[in-house]
Amino acid sequence: MQPIPVAILGATGMVGQRMVEALVHHPFFRVTALTGSERSVDKRYAEAATWRLAGDCPPQLADWIVRPTTPDALPAGTRIAFSALDSAVAGSIEEQFRAAGFAVVSNASNHRMDADVPLVIPEVNPDHLALVDGRRGFIVTNPNCGIIPVAMALAPLQARWPVEAATVATYQAVSGAGYPGESAWDMIGSVHPHAGNEEDKMAVEAQKILGAKDSAAPFAVSARCVRVPVADGHLVAVHVRLKGDPSPEDAKAAMREWTGKAPELPSSPRPLLVVTERRDRPSTRFDVDRGSGMTCTVGRVERCSVMGLKFFALAHNTVRGAAGAAIANGELLAVTGRLG
Amino acid sequence: MQPIPVAILGATGMVGQRMVEALVHHPFFRVTALTGSERSVDKRYAEAATWRLAGDCPPQLADWIVRPTTPDALPAGTRIAFSALDSAVAGSIEEQFRAAGFAVVSNASNHRMDADVPLVIPEVNPDHLALVDGRRGFIVTNPNCGIIPVAMALAPLQARWPVEAATVATYQAVSGAGYPGESAWDMIGSVHPHAGNEEDKMAVEAQKILGAKDSAAPFAVSARCVRVPVADGHLVAVHVRLKGDPSPEDAKAAMREWTGKAPELPSSPRPLLVVTERRDRPSTRFDVDRGSGMTCTVGRVERCSVMGLKFFALAHNTVRGAAGAAIANGELLAVTGRLG
Amino acid sequence: MQPIPVAILGATGMVGQRMVEALVHHPFFRVTALTGSERSVDKRYAEAATWRLAGDCPPQLADWIVRPTTPDALPAGTRIAFSALDSAVAGSIEEQFRAAGFAVVSNASNHRMDADVPLVIPEVNPDHLALVDGRRGFIVTNPNCGIIPVAMALAPLQARWPVEAATVATYQAVSGAGYPGESAWDMIGSVHPHAGNEEDKMAVEAQKILGAKDSAAPFAVSARCVRVPVADGHLVAVHVRLKGDPSPEDAKAAMREWTGKAPELPSSPRPLLVVTERRDRPSTRFDVDRGSGMTCTVGRVERCSVMGLKFFALAHNTVRGAAGAAIANGELLAVTGRLG
């Protein structure tokens, strides 16, 4: 396969840096451009983007000049625009790139609920990509970082015992807020409710992902989202009512057997779900990096006296929940021949 | 009122130190003895108990000699034995003190579910104390630190809209595990499910507290308990189904108006519940010390698409949830004439 | 004494809120105005300043309207302008207030090294206030939060064994950066060198405070400043060479006996320095609030094989090191008759 030329929109932020980290050596993709806001344009990437991840800015891209975030600023032939843009600006910019014929693979929330935009976790609902069939320019999105462990853990259950309702409480890492994001003053030895609209996003996104490509699943999800002093990794506590009321043992077996619906993808790990029997796990620091951050860890799958079943699930919020999610979606587009 | 002579059983641990801190200057009580395990007996208190709270060991008690935890080791006339004993030993020791005629006011879990032992939050179910009427020796207990913010926030609702079911997720401080308790290695930038049986305790204790003195309330509570890197303060996220399905506004009004059922007590603050309208509160570090740690802070009282109502509540786990809980129970015994 | 009318300049930030907290009930001062930047002017204080400290905005001031930070916006008769202004703007604003005849008592760094501006810790160098004698408008400053525990611990030593040189390493709380200040992403389970010019400030400010009012002390101080994941409280490790090379026992005795040079002030605690013998103290969370945050805790006073003496010292950086420092300076001005 010829390397597919891709650009990273909004490459200077935390999700953008995670994309840079993952794409600098990728079996399918070759980065052609890094874009930024006015403040960053025409600067060296390493200067525009103070590196916020471990180690240093990849030296291969450090000297690249940041380009404006417009379709005509990208080198000819660039096929995918991976969008790590902030939702404050992503809406119209992504539409411009779509209009210009790009496959926009976005982590931003703006277009997730559009009827013609698939909201995809490759292993969960790859068939939703059919929404873009036959188009050259389109937008494909991945879900909010908080719903990803919920959706991944529910996917193998939903296949046999449809979800009827769920209450969810999250333990969300600070990297979910980007950089600088949460103030250290607020997070030292403290937790607090997430002030944004995460709880609403979790409800509607779960319904779209776990539904059919043109009709949302009908269950209710009521979430409480809380920020905790953790760097990376969103843990969720899920209480769920499933049609058929499976036992914890049956639920665990379904999770362990689950291989997902996607074809083989570079970013999709084996196993997808690790189900641990340790009573004190999943624990963020110790489980977040499984499968290079793309495996979801589930634990304490137990009877719930109110809803029937309860469990914990954990996923890396800026890898499986953001940059890696988008890249896996890009891989799925490539493997399914939708970039032709 | 003559000062009432009281002893602190297990005075060297974290809850014992909180009791020392609260009782060294108390309008009702006068400490007569501090007891400890074999390892501590006959040592100076300040030496037996490395001080783990802010500042230093109260100088008034620093030179006291730690006594064995037996009834005959206490000075004659001691009326209340406040028990901060570990549950590994509290069961039979508290029975001995009861048999010896003491009012045992305990924070330990061992006897909480006994039919003849009241499980009391003074402002919530003071009438349960009737279970000990007419006895000289008895045991009175306070609930697990995790259920206290749940029970306090539900109490004013339960009075008008009986609880039908609730799912709960906790964000529990490390001090709940005593000292040394949780390993720092496990808690730096990490959260993990509580490996003990907290979840079960929360269910049955909530039913007993919010029920009548001789019959548990019939609702189900299903909890997920998680330890977070916070020093003091348990935050809970509650999704609850209430008979009559009150609006969030009605629920908040009931909480704000609530003055509890207890007579005036030195440790009972005004207000009992603070209901905040800030979307990022309650936040552990900023709300935990309200009312000297005895006020419970509630926030984000909102519609729940699954259960009807949801909210957050926060209480100080070693004050309102342990040492202060026991002392308030002792005050209630005194004020209601049960120490005669 | 008639209450002295005072204004708080820059009342919406973290230090400003600490000033509000301390001045709302003060035996000497009566707040007449709260000022803010353009963004805040004409808003209610509680709305302009999201409350970042424990509990809620003091209700007495919540509804006050924020005024512009100009001399003519203050009510007539206001005598002191307590400045919690950011150093980005404090320089010229404070000069305007001085020119308008105010006693500007500032926490900002801008004028600290001016020859006609005293840099004062009341108990250490109250005589430096003589620099403003005879003037109606003047500026008085307090030192950088990092140097305060160093200067307070060295003051009683310097009196008998002049400092020759010191190396210092700090463990600085995030509140030193204001709000939002440090990013939580950078501080979760991590420490890093302070990127600003704290190290330089510590050197020159120590020389000015411990010197005579018109000539800096001649010793060298070389500091390393590090931010640690702590909310409040700067710990410092000091290695110091003293003329006369006192023993640790002599040094501790001098520290314990020290009562400072100030007259009695409401904000000046007794003792000024607590010297602990515990090998694991001072520890930030456990010692920071001594003396309502105005006492400095010293520990591990030991022989140093390189410099002669070494010790740790801890002070509350936004109380003793900022808001409380300024207020104590204001009190000293009042008590010494300089506000006449």
Added chain:
Amino acid sequence: MQPIPVAILGATGMVGQRMVEALVHHPFFRVTALTGSERSVDKRYAEAATWRLAGDCPPQLADWIVRPTTPDALPAGTRIAFSALDSAVAGSIEEQFRAAGFAVVSNASNHRMDADVPLVIPEVNPDHLALVDGRRGFIVTNPNCGIIPVAMALAPLQARWPVEAATVATYQAVSGAGYPGESAWDMIGSVHPHAGNEEDKMAVEAQKILGAKDSAAPFAVSARCVRVPVADGHLVAVHVRLKGDPSPEDAKAAMREWTGKAPELPSSPRPLLVVTERRDRPSTRFDVDRGSGMTCTVGRVERCSVMGLKFFALAHNTVRGAAGAAIANGELLAVTGRLG
């Protein structure tokens, strides 16, 4: 090369687990036995040793039966005994293994200062191994985790500008205390002086490592050791006086050029030292894993007004400072033909 059979003594603790992690796939060594204390003997390793590192216990060793820590319990032919024993028991046990003819490669402190025991960082003082030449049974040790970044950063300087004296302040991770080690209660949002004798160890170990194999270097090191709420990674702030007083630029050049004195070893990374120019680095979480935890990161190399030069250095305390240190010493023994 034939794989060299090695045992891990004290394999269940935190350093033991790090050794397991590193040795399960090693180009030189083949694990033959895992030993533990009485409590662990005859149990499956995965059961005796609750896994405390990321992910799970390596499945290849999970079912191994833990053996007693005695020479005759090891399979015949085992050549190296890597010791992760606690210093409470390591002293005499390591002597037994030496007497039985083993190459004991130890992380324990007990024998570090023995005249016939080399204290080695392979890249710094490999020549010290000559102390064991001609013997079959011997002990080789690595230094305390706190001194390792100091010694590595000073090594290239010492070669040209001999160290005259240094003051050091540490910012030490909780993993240095093993498991459970530090109490979470003490470390949430707090720092405190290390209560043990780390400061003394740092002084004498630095002199031995940077000296000749039979004579300690004559400089004084005075350290302050502080525990900070960080999982892995010891940061040190060093103020040093060097003969010849090199400029920061010269010092940095020497550090960057340094390739060490060891032959090529699997665990020895390139580069050994990374010198960063970022003012806010090294930062524990972002720099600790360089070179798989074996690279030391240096920053802020600057003039010191008291000692001449100052800098920060960071190393992974349980990899470069413990398990990896011992394994690299084992590799050096192998490559230099001392296991024949």
